[in-house]
Amino acid sequence: DADVTQTPRNRITKTGKRIMLECSQTKGHDRMYWYRQDPGLGLRLIYYSFDVKDINKGEISDGYSVSRQAQAKFSLSLESAIPNQTALYFCATSDFLGGANTGELFFGEGSRLTVL
Amino acid sequence: AQKITQTQPGMFVQEKEAVTLDCTYDTSDPSYGLFWYKQPSSGEMIFLIYQGSYDQQNATEGRYSLNFQKARKSANLVISASQLGDSAMYFCAMREGGSGYSTLTFGKGTMLLVSP
Numbered sequence: 001d002a003d004v005t006q007t008p009r010n011r012i013t014k015t016g017k018r019i020m021l022e023c024s025q026t027k028g029h030d031r032m033y034w035y036r037q038d039p040g041l042g043l044r045l046i047y048y049s050f051d052v053k054d055i056n057k058g059e060i061s062d063g064y065s066v067s068r069q070a071q072a073k074f075s076l077s078l079e080s081a082i083p084n085q086t087a088l089y090f091c092a093t094s095d096f097l098g099g100a101n102t103g104e105l106f107f108g109e110g111s112r113l114t115v116l
Numbered sequence: 117a118q119k120i121t122q123t124q125p126g127m128f129v130q131e132k133e134a135v136t137l138d139c140t141y142d143t144s145d146p147s148y149g150l151f152w153y154k155q156p157s158s159g160e161m162i163f164l165i166y167q168g169s170y171d172q173q174n175a176t177e178g179r180y181s182l183n184f185q186k187a188r189k190s191a192n193l194v195i196s197a198s199q200l201g202d203s204a205m206y207f208c209a210m211r212e213g214g215s216g217y218s219t220l221t222f223g224k225g226t227m228l229l230v231s232p
Contacts, residue, residue, distance in 0.1 A: 033219065042207060042224040050217060058219070090161065097216035102149055102168065105220055107161035
């Protein structure tokens with residue numbers, strides 16, 4: 001099983017619908033992230049959480065919300081989906097920075113969302 | 117200003133040749149880390165190599181090496197002896213700061229195609 005699991009892997013929905021993307025991890029990391037990938041734009045940070053009680057907005061948080069239900073779970077919600085939220089979404093985790101830890105991100109397999 | 121700039125949208129290389137993928141970065145923090153990730157057509161993000169700003173030697177991992185030129189703020193990825201399986205999108209990313217409370221910023225990526 002993957003260390004960072006995203007569900008669903010693919011989702012097609014309609015404008016105005018509420019969508020939740022879920023992420024769970026078995027790496028034991030405190031830090032979790034949601035990124036969005038669009039062609040030609042690379043990966044952009046939506047939200048991140050350094051521990052269970054911490055939630056921070058990233059570069060492109062408008063239209064999104066998150067919930068950190070536990071150390072291992074971090075969900076991304078689109079309250080009212082719109083077509084320009086069509087993208088590939090990645091959840092990632094990282095360990096604390098220090099010692100041999102570089103702050104490397106460990107990614108889930110991605111969730112492809114299409115909003116019609 | 118962009119934190120990470122990848123100026124090559126696409127690169128072509130023949131199998132068994134070496135290829136350099138460019139990455140320049142912008143930061144005023146003396147402590148930072150630079151990462152390269154590979155994304156094959158299947159979509160997953162694969163960590164390749166890391167370079168810390170205080171590392172004296174250029175990082176190497178098998179056929180991957182990072183040509184780190186601190187004064188020029190460049191962190192180019194060199195792939196030696198290209199293989200067909202190297203065809204993928206490649207992302208450069210940076211972590212600013214050494215406190216541990218920072219996130220990775222990604223470039224827009226370079227698509228590498230390796231031909232037989």
